[in-house]
Amino acid sequence: MQKISKINWLLSSHKSLSISRFVYLSLYETERGYYKKKKVGEDFVTSPQISQMFGECIAVFFSMIEKNSFKKSNFLELGPGNGLLLKDLIRSVYQIKKEKINYYFLEKSNLLKKSFLENLKTKAKIIELKKFNLEQKPHYFICNEFLDALPVNQFEKKNNKFYEKRITMKNKTLKIINKKLDFFSNEFINLKNGDVLEVSPLSNLYLNKIFNHINNYGGGIIIFDYGPFLKKKIDTLQGIREKKKCDFLKYPYETDITYHIDFQDIKQKSSNFGLKAYGPITQKKFLFFNGINERFISLSKKCTSNLQIKKLESQFNRLTNPEGMGGLIKCIYITKNQLDLGYFNE
Ligand SMILES: C[S@@+](CC[C@H](N)C(=O)[O-])C[C@H]1O[C@@H](n2cnc3c(N)ncnc32)[C@H](O)[C@@H]1O
Incomplete structure (x- = not known):
């Protein structure tokens, strides 16, 4: 029964x-909960599911702001789902920096593909975080469509x-x-x-812990999520x-x-911890400034048929279309450091 x-x-x-x-x-109810049964991508598609170019651009972004090495810092992705972003980001950071990174993740479901962890062993130490206890060093936090999935x-x-x-x-x-x-x-x-x-009480809890950590130890948080530049009270x-x-x-x-994220509220909360917020800007703008055109050209040279080119074009359009994910999803980066990220505030 x-x-x-x-x-x-x-x-x-x-x-x-x-x-x-x-x-x-x-x-999330045990056995019944939506995320306990469904695969990411079944009812909705996120950017990492569309193309590797998304993770590659984020890797370029982090490699540019961390001029030296990632040896003294950790990455921590919240809610990685099946782990596609983790896979593309690690592969790409390794290609750019030629160094092994520490990549933590915190995921409530068991959607993450274990094969990724095995295949990426030489490029990153990947560690599942069971509780939000962090090492006392700079962390680069990554949230893609994480905050909007938290209860409100x-x-x-x-x-x-x-x-x-x-x-x-x-x-x-x-x-x-x-x-x-x-x-x-x-x-x-x-x-x-x-x-x-x-x-969202849970979102506030996570953000307070993250802002406090960045304030004490450095690093930053990048957030991609659905939400307007100025959220109305609706x-x-x-x-x-x-x-x-x-x-x-x-x-x-x-x-x-x-639900829709309130980016201005997140900015306000981060300023209470003495942090500086860059953005929000559209996903399209973030991707263009972090090399999606160049990635597209490079990947298209490897295509061996028209069908492959068409597929790549369609992925590019879906990520950057201003009427779709390119415009509806916004990106914000929050850190303690003064950075030369002019395109975030134009
Ligand atoms: C909309 S999905 C996004 C997945 C992935 N970031 C992507 O872009 O494909 C939200 C993810 O957050 C996870 N999640 C939600 N609440 C969480 C929590 N409190 N702790 C850890 N993971 C959580 C869910 O299990 C799900 O994998």
């Missing part, structure tokens, strides 16, 4: 669940009162309800009636199921659930 899901069990004993709890269970809560101001949006079950259907808040934090003060504030939660947008409540455990 199939066990009752944790979401149903909790809703049978509690009036409501926070959105973040619902999202967490829906994505929503709050709304209506008639000058503050509410938390929560999830309840009515007639076997999941619904959003508003629960009035008696206490609220400073973040709520500037909200106008009708505004929806999205807060509901951006969405479900993706079978490659189509859907109501995230409709199919628990079957839907990828994401």
Whole structure:
């Protein structure tokens, strides 16, 4: 007999669940969770799944900002999924710098292809991090579509009162309800009636630890994620199921659930740690300034048929198209150091 899901069990004993709890269970509940069953790329495609050029450009970026050697620092990728970015980045850094790097990763699912770890042994020491305990040295943190996959809560101001949006079950259907808040934090003060504030406690936790580490030991964090330059105070939660947008409540455990990242908020939080943020800029701009054209030309010379060239062109277009991932995904780099990254702020 199939066990009752944790979401149903909790809703049978509690009036409501926070959105973040619902999202967490829906994505990561043992055995049932979306990321426990699905492969990255099944319902949505990320940049490393499209082409090796993505990871190669990030390798160029890091090799340019770290003029000397990576010997005194570590890389740490958060949420690498199946590990394609890790593979392309390590291979490419090795080609540029001719040195073996330390590459840590923190991944909740078991999607990472173990063969990558074996094949990259001569180019990097790859270590899975089970807990967020870091060595006391500079780290280069990498997050591609990681923060938007973390659970989020929503709050709304209506008639000058503050509410938390929560999830309840009515007639076997999941619904959003508003629960009035008696206490609220400073973040709520500037909200106008009708505004929806999205807060990810887990994202804040990770970012605080990372900013603190960069402030103490150096390094930096590069983030690629969906989100506008200036996020409006609106509901951006969405479900993706079978490659189509859907109501995230409709199919628990079957839907990828994401929201839009607030880059200005991340910038503000990093400045509280004395860090400097470069960007956000579009993914397209980042890739162009870090050599995607040159990579395209070099790879196209190795193509042996028109079909291969067409495939490469299509990958290039998907990564850089301003109407698609090239424009919708933004990139930000945060560090303590003053860097010559003019193109980030033009
Ligand atoms: C949208 S996928 C992106 C995967 C990969 N970065 C890519 O670009 O293909 C988000 C990844 O973050 C992982 N993840 C989510 N929450 C996590 C957490 N708290 N700790 C570690 N990994 C997490 C998920 O398992 C998933 O692999």
